[in-house]
Amino acid sequence: xxxxELLEILEDNARVTPExxxxxxxxxxASVRRAIKxxxxxxxxxxxxxxxxxxxAGEEKVSAMIEVRIxxxxxxxxxxxxxxxxxxxxxxxxxxxxxxYDLAVFIEGRTMRxxxxxxxxxLATIEGVVSTTTHFVLKTYKQDGVIVDDGxxxxxxxITP
Amino acid sequence: MNEAWCERINPVVKNIPSSGIRRFFDMVxxxxxxxxxxxxxxxxxxxxxxxxACIYSLEKGYTMYTSNSxxxxxxxxxxxxxxxxxxxTYDPRKEILVTVGVSQALDLALRALVSxxxxxxxxxxxxxxxxxxxxxxxxxxVPLPTTMEEGFSLHAxxxxxxxxxxxxxxxxxxPNNPTGAVMSRENLQEIMEIVRAHDLIVISDEIYDKLTYxxxxxxxxxxxxMKERTILLNGFSKSYAMTGWRIGYACGNPDFIAAMTxxxxxTMLCAPITAQMAAxxxxxxxxxxxxxxxxxxxxxxxxxxxxxxxxxxxxxxPRGAFYAFPEIRATGLSSEEFAEVLLQEEKVAVVPGxxxxxxxxxxxxxxxxxxxxxxxxxxxxxxxxxxxxxVRPRVISTxxxxxxxxxxxxxxxxxxxx
Numbered sequence: 001x002x003x004x005e006l007l008e009i010l011e012d013n014a015r016v017t018p019e020x021x022x023x024x025x026x027x028x029x030a031s032v033r034r035a036i037k038x039x040x041x042x043x044x045x046x047x048x049x050x051x052x053x054x055x056x057a058g059e060e061k062v063s064a065m066i067e068v069r070i071x072x073x074x075x076x077x078x079x080x081x082x083x084x085x086x087x088x089x090x091x092x093x094x095x096x097x098x099x100x101y102d103l104a105v106f107i108e109g110r111t112m113r114x115x116x117x118x119x120x121x122x123l124a125t126i127e128g129v130v131s132t133t134t135h136f137v138l139k140t141y142k143q144d145g146v147i148v149d150d151g152x153x154x155x156x157x158x159i160t161p
Numbered sequence: 162m163n164e165a166w167c168e169r170i171n172p173v174v175k176n177i178p179s180s181g182i183r184r185f186f187d188m189v190x191x192x193x194x195x196x197x198x199x200x201x202x203x204x205x206x207x208x209x210x211x212x213x214a215c216i217y218s219l220e221k222g223y224t225m226y227t228s229n230s231x232x233x234x235x236x237x238x239x240x241x242x243x244x245x246x247x248x249x250t251y252d253p254r255k256e257i258l259v260t261v262g263v264s265q266a267l268d269l270a271l272r273a274l275v276s277x278x279x280x281x282x283x284x285x286x287x288x289x290x291x292x293x294x295x296x297x298x299x300x301x302x303v304p305l306p307t308t309m310e311e312g313f314s315l316h317a318x319x320x321x322x323x324x325x326x327x328x329x330x331x332x333x334x335x336p337n338n339p340t341g342a343v344m345s346r347e348n349l350q351e352i353m354e355i356v357r358a359h360d361l362i363v364i365s366d367e368i369y370d371k372l373t374y375x376x377x378x379x380x381x382x383x384x385x386x387m388k389e390r391t392i393l394l395n396g397f398s399k400s401y402a403m404t405g406w407r408i409g410y411a412c413g414n415p416d417f418i419a420a421m422t423x424x425x426x427x428t429m430l431c432a433p434i435t436a437q438m439a440a441x442x443x444x445x446x447x448x449x450x451x452x453x454x455x456x457x458x459x460x461x462x463x464x465x466x467x468x469x470x471x472x473x474x475x476x477x478x479p480r481g482a483f484y485a486f487p488e489i490r491a492t493g494l495s496s497e498e499f500a501e502v503l504l505q506e507e508k509v510a511v512v513p514g515x516x517x518x519x520x521x522x523x524x525x526x527x528x529x530x531x532x533x534x535x536x537x538x539x540x541x542x543x544x545x546x547x548x549x550x551x552v553r554p555r556v557i558s559t560x561x562x563x564x565x566x567x568x569x570x571x572x573x574x575x576x577x578x579x
Contacts, residue, residue, distance in 0.1 A: 005456065023467045024460035152206065158510055159186040159199040161289040161338075 001027045001035055007044070010036075014048040051144055063092070063108045064115050066123065067101040067133040078102060081128040090118050101133070112136065177293045181516040185500060189510045196539040197510040198527040201338065203402040203483070207439070208450035211401065214442035215435055223434050229426040231259025231410070232437050238444040239410055246370075247380035249388060255415040258422050259432045259440075263368050263396045263409040266421075268294050270364050270392045270411060271330075273420040275300035279329040284315045286486070286517035286524070288338045288366070295332075303328070306520035309477045309488055313342035317351035324355070330362050333381060336369035339517045339526035340486040341479020346379040353384050363391045368409070369482040371400035371451060374459045376480065382412065389414045392421075399482075400451050401443040408436040458483050461529040461536055468540040472547050473554035483530045486514065490523045492550040499525055507542035 005025060009016055018032040025032070039045045054061050070081045078096055082103055086094050092106040105123070109115040116134065124132050140148055167175070182199075189195055206212075230236060236253035244250050251257050260266040267290065275281065275298040283291050285304045292302045303323050307313045320331065331352075335344045356363055365381035382391040396409025411421060425431075462479060469476040469487045476487035489499045496513035503509050512528075514521030529536055 005460075008456070009460070020464075024463050026463055154204065156200050156202055156204070157186075158189045158195060158197040159182055159512060160201040161180070161182065161512075161516070 001025055001031055003035060003039065006032070006035055007039070010045070010048075051146055053148060060110065061108055062110065062112050062115050063106060063137045064119075065135045065137065066103075066105040066107060066119060067135070068103040068105055068123065069101050069130040069132075070103060070128050071130055073128060081126060084126055085123065088118070088122060090115075173297060173299070177296055180289060182289075182512055185497070185504075185513065185516075188501065189504060192504060192508060195504065195508045195510050196531070196535050196542070198529070198531060198536070198539050199510040199512045200528050200530060201484075201512075202404040202530060203399065203454065204530045204532060205402040205454050207401065207403050207406070208443075208447065210446055210450070211403070211439050211442050215439040218438035219435060223438055225434060227259075227431045227434050227437060229422055229431055230254075230257065231432055232434070232441065235259055235437050235441045235444075236410075238441055239412075242444055243380070243393075243412065247383040249380055249383040249393075251412045252415070256412055256418055258411045258418050258425060259437060260396075260409050260411060260425065261429060261432050262398065262407040263366055263394045264290060265407075265425075265429065266394045266396075266409050266411040267291070267364065267366065268297075269421040269424050270394070270413075270417070271295055271298040271300065272424055273417060274330060274362060274392075276329075278327060280325060280327045281330045281332060282320060282323055282328060282361075283332045284334075284337075285519070286313070286337075286339050286514060286521035287332075288334055289516060291332050291334075292518075300330075301327070304518055304520070306518075307340075307342070308520070309475065309486075309524070312477055313337060313340040313486070314344060314348055315352065316348070317355050320352050321355045321359075324359050324361070328359065328361060330364060331356060332364045332366070334366040334368075336373055336378070336479075336481020338369065338482055339484050339512070339514065339521065339524075340477065341482045341484045342477070343373055343376065343481040344379065345376075346384075349379055349381060350384060353381070353387055356390070357386055361390070363387065364394065365391055366394045368394070368396055368399050370395065372455060372458060372483060373481045374455075374462060378481070392417055397440050397443050400455075401440075401447050402454065403436075403439065403443065406436040406439055408432055408440045458529065461531075461533060464533065464536060465527065465529045465540065468544065471554055472540075472544045473552045474547060483528055485527045485529065486521075486524050487527065488524050489547075491552045492547055494550070496522055496525055503543065503546055507546045509539045509542050509546075511543075 002025060006021060009021055018029045021032045022029045070078060072078050073080055082094055082096065085091055085105055090107050090109055092108050095104045096102060097104050107115055107118060109118060119132055119134055123129065142148065233253060236257040236259060239257055240251050240253040260269065271294050277299040279300045280303050281295045281300045282303050282305055285306050295302050305315060305319050305323055307315055335342065363381055367380060370378045382388045382393045392411055392413040394409065394411050397403040397406065465485045466476060466478055469485065474487040474489060476485055479485050492499060494502065496515045500511055500513040503511060512526040514524030514526060
């Protein structure tokens with residue numbers, strides 16, 4: 001079975017069942033189940049999640065991207081500080097970047113005060129963090145490959161030769 | 162209808178039967194909540210990088226005529242693409258003509274070659290335009306019926322048997338609309354021996370060439386001795402999801418292309434530059450997006466074949482294009498009745514097979530250019546319908562649950578459609 005294609009299908013829609021995937025990939029449900037299990041066990045598949053438009057749910061959320069500059073440490077480089085930052089549940093993603101700063105940290109909170117507070121008291125005070133620059137998100141247009149409020153519809157004629 | 166005016170219409174035009182799916186189209190348009198498997202075009206929108214390149218070209222002021230043959234840069238890119246894919250080399254200056262879709266290229270080729278009374282061989286079931294275009298060009302259509310039992314393939318003996326002293330052309334379209342059939346290289350070679358022996362010319366419409374799921378597509382012009390006697394037609398509509406752009410091309414020997422260009426320059430002048438710029442971008446950078454779409458079609462193809470098997474409708478396994486052509490005789494209905502009652506009772510639109518020639522009677526065309534969610538729901542409704550009509554599968558494979566009845570509505574090319 002083509003594992004890359006299996007992953008492509010699941011990345012697009014995690015709710016497709018092994019039976020359905022088996023039809024699409026010309027395999028049998030047992031093999032698909034086995035392949036998925038293996039990919040889960042070796043952490044190729046990290047998690048199944050739902051992409052939520054919280055604004056529609058009436059939930060106020062504030063998110064910010066923080067540019068973090070850090071002093072790399074002997075032996076562990078950027079990893080030790082990055083891993084430390086990862087532990088906070090407020091932190092949605094941490095990425096090491098090339099360019100003017102080192103870590104791009106995405107944070108989510110209920111209010112602006114909560115986010116600023118987190119940056120000032122938790123993030124900036126970690127040993128090895130040299131500086132932080134906070135950018136609040138004003139609007140999300142596209143997330144994880146999905147255009148939010150995409151007005152695109154099927155405009156094709158119903159019958160064409 | 163006004164008799165006086167009708168009499169003034171050219172009898173050739175008057176005698177062409179109006180499209181068989183016109184009436185059905187009106188019926189579909191009046192019904193609400195229909196899921197359509199009757200659409201002969203990709204459900205993907207044109208990949209954004211192509212649309213974006215086109216917008217950029219407009220901003221830069223590319224709004225003028227091009228040479229009659231089309232932008233030289235585009236013709237060069239077409240030549241490179243064909244050489245890379247099939248090893249067939251065309252001189253972009255003399256042997257390639259950019260047209261307004263394959264439809265125009267077909268019209269030009271037939272008008273350039275057909276003299277009054279010439280016979281044109283057309284395998285059936287076939288795309289709806291071939292026969293009328295031959296008639297408009299003054300030719301006589303000779304249909305070559307193909308059958309499901311033979312995999313909707315054309316055979317050399319059929320071609321040979323149909324040849325008369327007036328036979329001039331053979332029109333081929335593989336992968337085929339509406340059956341999804343492809344032709345094996347050996348089979349094509351046998352036919353081409355007959356073609357060469359009787360000095361015929363082939364017009365090969367290969368618009369679905371990239372949508373070949375099993376085996377390799379064989380380009381007719383790449384077969385030994387066929388380049389000079391083949392007019393190869395292709396375009397961007399299907400492989401790059403660019404139907405509405407109306408951009409295609411014809412390749413052939415310099416004499417044929419010059420004759421076609423003569424008609425083109427007086428009747429069309431040139432294909433729109435905006436679409437040509439977009440086509441150029443498609444050839445330059447379109448491959449990854451195209452491959453994603455092809456993988457997606459292939460998965461849906463398996464879903465559709467599986468579903469018809471479960472329903473008990475015999476269906477030839479399509480190997481190309483994005484159509485399945487199941488046989489519906491077991492329901493006791495004709496193609497048109499099946500399509501109409503299915504529309505009324507289950508709100509699913511399919512195209513009656515007889516729209517593609519009389520050998521399509523007893524079949525319906527189902528396009529799988531629809532999202533997996535829509536496809537799953539349409540197939541579930543169809544299954545209900547044929548069951549009510551007493552059709553039972555001989556072997557039940559996995560009828561445990563409906564296929565893909567829900568989901569997020571996203572598709573692989575990243576262009577979401579609800």
